Amino acid sequence: xxxxxxxxxxxxxxxxxxxxxxxxxxxxxxxxxxxxxxxxxxxxxxxxxxxxxxxxxxxxxxxxxxxxxxxxxxxxxxxxxxxxxxxxxxxxxxxxxxxxxxxxxxxxxxxxxxxxxxxxxxxxxxxxxxxxxxxxxxxxxxxxxxxxxxxxxxxxxxxxxxxxxxxxxxxxxxxxxxxxxxxxxxxxxxxxxxxxxxxxxxxxxxxxxxxxxxxxxxxxxxxxxxxxxxxxxxxxxxxxxxxxxxxxxxxxxxxxxxxxxxxxxxxxxxxxxxxxxxxxxxxxxxxxxxx
Amino acid sequence: xxxxxxxxxxxxxxxxxxxxxxxxxxxxxxxxxxxxxxxxxxxxxxxxxxxxxxxxxxxxxxxxxxxxxxxxxxxxxxxxxxxxxxxxxxxxxxxxxxxxxxxxxxxxxxxxxxxxxxxxxxxxxxxxxxxxxxxxxxxxxxxxxxxxxxxxxxxxxxxxxxxxxxxxxxxxxxxxxxxxxxxxxxxxxxxxxxxxxxxxxxxxxxxxxxxxxxxxxxxxxxxxxxxxxxxxxxxxxxxxxxxxxxxxxxxxxxxxxxxxxxxxxxxxxxxxxxxxxxxxxxxxxxxxxxxxxxxxxxxxxxxxxxxxxxxxxxxxxxxxxxxxxxxxxxxxxxxxxxxxxxxxxxxxxxxxxxxxxxxxxxxxxxxxxxxxxxxxxxxxxxxxxxxxxxxxxxxxxxxxxxxxxxxxxxxxxxxxxxxxxxxxxxxxxxxxxxxxxxxxxxxxxxxxxxxxxxxxxxxxxxxxxxxxxxxxxxxxxxxxxxxx
Numbered sequence: 001x002x003x004x005x006x007x008x009x010x011x012x013x014x015x016x017x018x019x020x021x022x023x024x025x026x027x028x029x030x031x032x033x034x035x036x037x038x039x040x041x042x043x044x045x046x047x048x049x050x051x052x053x054x055x056x057x058x059x060x061x062x063x064x065x066x067x068x069x070x071x072x073x074x075x076x077x078x079x080x081x082x083x084x085x086x087x088x089x090x091x092x093x094x095x096x097x098x099x100x101x102x103x104x105x106x107x108x109x110x111x112x113x114x115x116x117x118x119x120x121x122x123x124x125x126x127x128x129x130x131x132x133x134x135x136x137x138x139x140x141x142x143x144x145x146x147x148x149x150x151x152x153x154x155x156x157x158x159x160x161x162x163x164x165x166x167x168x169x170x171x172x173x174x175x176x177x178x179x180x181x182x183x184x185x186x187x188x189x190x191x192x193x194x195x196x197x198x199x200x201x202x203x204x205x206x207x208x209x210x211x212x213x214x215x216x217x218x219x220x221x222x223x224x225x226x227x228x229x230x231x232x233x234x235x236x237x238x239x240x241x242x243x244x245x246x247x248x249x250x251x252x253x254x255x256x257x258x259x260x261x262x263x264x265x266x267x268x269x270x271x272x273x274x275x276x277x278x279x280x281x282x283x284x285x286x287x288x289x290x291x
Numbered sequence: 292x293x294x295x296x297x298x299x300x301x302x303x304x305x306x307x308x309x310x311x312x313x314x315x316x317x318x319x320x321x322x323x324x325x326x327x328x329x330x331x332x333x334x335x336x337x338x339x340x341x342x343x344x345x346x347x348x349x350x351x352x353x354x355x356x357x358x359x360x361x362x363x364x365x366x367x368x369x370x371x372x373x374x375x376x377x378x379x380x381x382x383x384x385x386x387x388x389x390x391x392x393x394x395x396x397x398x399x400x401x402x403x404x405x406x407x408x409x410x411x412x413x414x415x416x417x418x419x420x421x422x423x424x425x426x427x428x429x430x431x432x433x434x435x436x437x438x439x440x441x442x443x444x445x446x447x448x449x450x451x452x453x454x455x456x457x458x459x460x461x462x463x464x465x466x467x468x469x470x471x472x473x474x475x476x477x478x479x480x481x482x483x484x485x486x487x488x489x490x491x492x493x494x495x496x497x498x499x500x501x502x503x504x505x506x507x508x509x510x511x512x513x514x515x516x517x518x519x520x521x522x523x524x525x526x527x528x529x530x531x532x533x534x535x536x537x538x539x540x541x542x543x544x545x546x547x548x549x550x551x552x553x554x555x556x557x558x559x560x561x562x563x564x565x566x567x568x569x570x571x572x573x574x575x576x577x578x579x580x581x582x583x584x585x586x587x588x589x590x591x592x593x594x595x596x597x598x599x600x601x602x603x604x605x606x607x608x609x610x611x612x613x614x615x616x617x618x619x620x621x622x623x624x625x626x627x628x629x630x631x632x633x634x635x636x637x638x639x640x641x642x643x644x645x646x647x648x649x650x651x652x653x654x655x656x657x658x659x660x661x662x663x664x665x666x667x668x669x670x671x672x673x674x675x676x677x678x679x680x681x682x683x684x685x686x687x688x689x690x691x692x693x694x695x696x697x698x699x700x701x702x703x704x705x706x707x708x709x710x711x712x713x714x715x716x717x718x719x720x721x722x723x724x725x726x727x728x729x730x731x732x733x734x735x736x737x738x739x740x741x742x743x744x745x746x747x748x749x750x751x752x753x754x755x756x757x758x759x760x761x762x763x764x765x766x767x768x769x770x771x772x773x774x775x
Contacts, residue, residue, distance in 0.1 A: 131431065136765055138747035139415065146751050146767065231756065240547070247546035251539050253711065254554065254757045262549070274775070281755050282762050285730045285738045286745050 014044045014190070016051060016214060017197035019058030020207020026050050031215065033191060036100030044190045047213035049223045052182065055211035056227055059153040059180040062208030067150045067178035075125035078176055081203040082118035085111070085168075088199060092164055095192050099163070113268055114168040120271075121172035128177060128276055141289040148280040150178035151256055152231030155224035157217050157246075159237040163189035165267045167196060170236055173275035175209055179232070182211045184221055186237065190214035218242050225249035232256035232279045236265070295617065298624040300402045305393045307488065310341045313349055313511065314494035316356035317504025323348045328513070330487055333399035334621050334630040334665040342487045345510040350479070350519040353508040357450040357477040358525050360505030365447050365475035369425030376421030376472060378500040383414040386496070390489055394461055395621045397488040399630030399666070400584050402622050412746055413465040416764075419748035420469035423769060427474065430766055432775040445773040447475035448551055449527030452520040455490075456533045457483035457632050458587040458688075464490050466763045467530050468507060469748075474772035476528065477506045481520055484513040485633045518544075526550060530771060532589075535686075535712070535757050553761025553771040555589065555753055557686040558714030561707035562592030562743060563729065565700075566601045568719035572741065574608045577692070580717060580743040582616065582670050585628055586690040587636070589758075590715035592743050594683060595672075596703050599696045606674065606694065613670050614657040628690060631666040640668050640689035647673045647682035652693070678709055686712070700725060704732045713755030717743045736762070 014033075015022040024030075027048035033041045045051075066074070085092070089111050096107040133147040154174050159166035163186050174181045185193030197212045213220055217238060225233055225246035233255050235243045243260045250257050258278040310327070312319040326344035331337060345353070364372070383390065390413075391405040398405070423430065432445040451471045455463035460482055471478050482490035490509050497507045510516060514537075521529045521541050528551045531541050535556040545552050562580045564573045580592025597605050621629035631637040648654050652673040659669040672692040676683050682693045697703040707716055716735040720726050730738045736754045739745060746752065751767035753759060761771045 134751075134766055136747065136749040136751070138745070138750050140745070140747070142742070142745060142747075144747070144750050146765065151755075244547035248543045251542035251546065254535070254538060254542060254556070254759060256760055259549070277770075281736065282751050282753065282767050283730075283736060283738065283755075284751050285727075285740065286742055286750070287726070287740045288742050 014042050014194045016045050016047055017212040018055045042191060044214045046215040047220055051213055052220050052223045055182040055213060056229055058208035058211050059182050060229055062180045062206055065206055066180055066209045071126035075122045077204050078118055078122035082115045084199045084203045086115050092192060095195055099189050110165045114165045117168050118172055121176045125176050143287045143289055146282050146284040149283050151279040151281055154179045154181045154232040154279050155230050156181050156183040156234040157221050157237040158183055158185050160186045162267045163192040167193055169267050170234055171210055174279055177276055177280055179279050180209045184217045185212055185214050187217055221246050222249055226252060228253050234258040235260050295625050300392055300622045302392055304389045307340050311491050313343050313345055314509040315353045330397060332396050333632050336664050342511040345512040345516045347519045350510055350523055353479045353510050354450055354523045354525040356505040356508055357479050360477045360503060361449055364477050364506050373421045373424035375500055375502055376417050379496060380414050380417035382496045382499050393492055394489050397486045398460060399621050399632050401626040401629045403624055409459060409462050413461050416465040416748040417469045420473040424473040430769050432773055445775050448774055450525055451476045451478045451528040452526035453478055453480040453530045454517040455482055457486040460486040461489040463532050464493055470768045471772045474769060476772050479508045479520055481510050481517050487511045538759055554759035556759040557712055558589045558758050559686055559710045559712045560590055560592050560715040561594045561596050562717035563596045563703050565720040566598040567721045570605055570608060573719040574612050576743040578612055581692045582628060582690050583744050585631055587688055592717050595692055595694045596697050596706055599698050602696050616670055618659050619662060631668050634666055637666040640687055643682055643687045644691055650680045652676045652680055708734050711757040714758035
């Protein structure tokens with residue numbers, strides 16, 4: 001017997017994130033996630049249609065509370081997510097570098113940018129209404145006010161590239177305004193998404209506001225695109241063929257559709273407000289003025 | 292009751308040609324195909340004119356004319372574009388009486404409404420968007436202070452293909468064309484097959500305004516013409532107002548393209564009356580909500596939700612009021628309820644009303660003489676309506692009101708939102724905090740509190756859920772026509 005043995009590490013089981021809990025896929029399926037060199041990294045859950053349906057149910061259930069929360073509260077929670085992410089910086093750097101293709105320095109920049117992106121969006125929660133709303137000078141004795149409201153439950157096909165920064169950049173704009181979402185993580189690189197779910201679970205974010213599925217976007221996204229209780233779909237991570245299929249299915253209940261970008265997205269660039277406005281409705285309230 | 296003497300508006304002011312071609316590139320052209328269609332006065336079934344049925348080749352010609360005009364129109368200084376739109380607004384005001392009569396003849400709506408509602412709003416819409424044409428950089432789109440591009444004008448999209456319905460023919464044209472042109476786009480517009488005449492008159496207005504050729508093109512036809520237009524590869528933007536069914540088809544057909552789409556579709560609005568509401572005012576609001584324009588209004592208050600404690604009192608007052616509505620000659624200035632726009636629409640209203648009775652709701656109409664010719668439907672209300680009834684779920688698009696009751700505000704919200712639509716809603720209460728509580732929970736794009744069916748060019752209009760997406764009116768209405 002040798003004097004000392006290398007301690008065997010305790011590995012993490014990567015599961016789904018639905019309604020604030022971490023279930024395995026109801027289908028019992030998983031798939032192998034490897035590094036770019038082909039080394040085994042983990043078995044990730046391969047979500048099914050029923051998992052997608054459960055996630056939509058959780059998102060719908062969370063919608064009244066989350067959309068009804070004050071903007072200040074939502075902003076603080078997004079900021080809290082940034083705090084929790086910052087605290088796990090090393091873990092994300094390790095996870096991103098393990099996938100290969102990215103050095104520790106570059107991975108660190110991506111994590112930093114993800115934290116900064118969350119902070120940026122956190123500040124939008126109580127300002128987007130002032131930027132997009134309006135007091136309308138109608139030609140009559142009426143008070144008339146337009147304000148943005150969240151669309152509802154949004155399905156998000158996260159980008160295949162940028163497993164953390166891309167993911168944070170598509171989730172934050174959807175939820176900061178009060179929507180809840182079901183996210184399909186990058187198929188090739190799903191592990192940072194599940195670790196992000198651990199961040200979300202410890203950030204005072206109510207369960208069900210963000211639900212994360214791992215597996216095949218081509219398999220799950222069409223179910224979400226055709227789901228009658230989903231109000232919008234972000235197809236950023238869908239390949240052209242899948243995007244067309246999903247957009248066609250989304251027409252059934254007139255979902256708001258954010259089409260995939262024409263050009264490759266530079267996730268480090270100023271994101272603008274389009275990702276928020278894509279999933280906002282405008283409500284206009286009239287009331288007579290008189291005595 | 293007062294006795295009324297007929298007070299008909301003269302139709303001599305309008306000059307309807309026997310036959311119309313297509314308005315393409317600033318000229319009247321004949322369609323390539325032979326097909327023509329008669330447009331009738333729904334109040335008399337008299338044929339008013341024949342219009343061309345544009346085919347694919349005609350649509351292609353119109354889109355090409357619009358594409359050719361786009362570089363000139365979009366590059367024109369906004370202030371110059373604005374002046375064209377101001378001109379158009381003025382010409383509409385000058386010709387308001389003629390256009391109102393023409394609208395009433397072709398559509399069947401009472402002259403009182405086309406004269407006092409449609410035409411003033413049409414002119415106001417052009418006047419409003421005219422003023423935006425040179426102020427787009429202040430509209431809040433496209434400003435990026437951090438990347439050095441701040442202050443540049445947001446860009447137009449290109450050629451807009453626009454398809455409009457028959458319920459507010461000229462007003463819907465204004466809602467489509469005014470913002471499109473203000474933003475620098477050029478348009479091909481298809482009016483509804485049963486109400487093409489005011490759009491064709493608008494073509495003449497464009498000529499009077501010396502609008503450059505190709506900036507506005509009008510193609511008449513039915514569904515196939517509309518499909519050819521929205522499917523044309525040269526169209527960069529599609530705007531449609533009409534049924535949710537057709538909206539779905541259009542959304543599906545645009546999948547995989549880069550065309551920008553806005554849809555203003557159906558509705559099944561709840562008009563909610565609380566026990567503390569001023570009931571006399573509420574009765575007027577309910578009447579205006581569902582009987583305005585024969586109920587041919589996508590945002591019509593077609594579901595009356597009344598608090599149980601005042602239901603009997605309110606219904607009695609409502610029935611009394613319905614007994615005073617005058618149905619008949621749309622050109623008579625006393626008329627409250629005009630003709631149903633078409634035989635097809637009348638059949639649909641009859642079918643759904645029959646379903647209401649068959650499903651167990653109680654039908655009531657006031658004594659109401661119906662003219663011998665034309666398409667007519669008396670003001671009708673159904674009581675004892677359950678949420679599962681077709682008349683509580685489906686858009687009837689006619690003068691038919693379904694009455695349901697509720698006990699608590701939460702129940703009212705639940706019932707009001709229990710529909711795939713989300714265009715509008717009404718709330719009647721004297722309690723301000725309750726009004727705002729309701730307004731914040733109703734999933735609808737427009738909430739009228741203690742009023743109903745108010746429209747204004749400065750006020751964004753459009754739906755949640757299956758009532759469509761995008762907004763028309765106000766600063767918000769610019770977004771649909773800008774690359775933002």
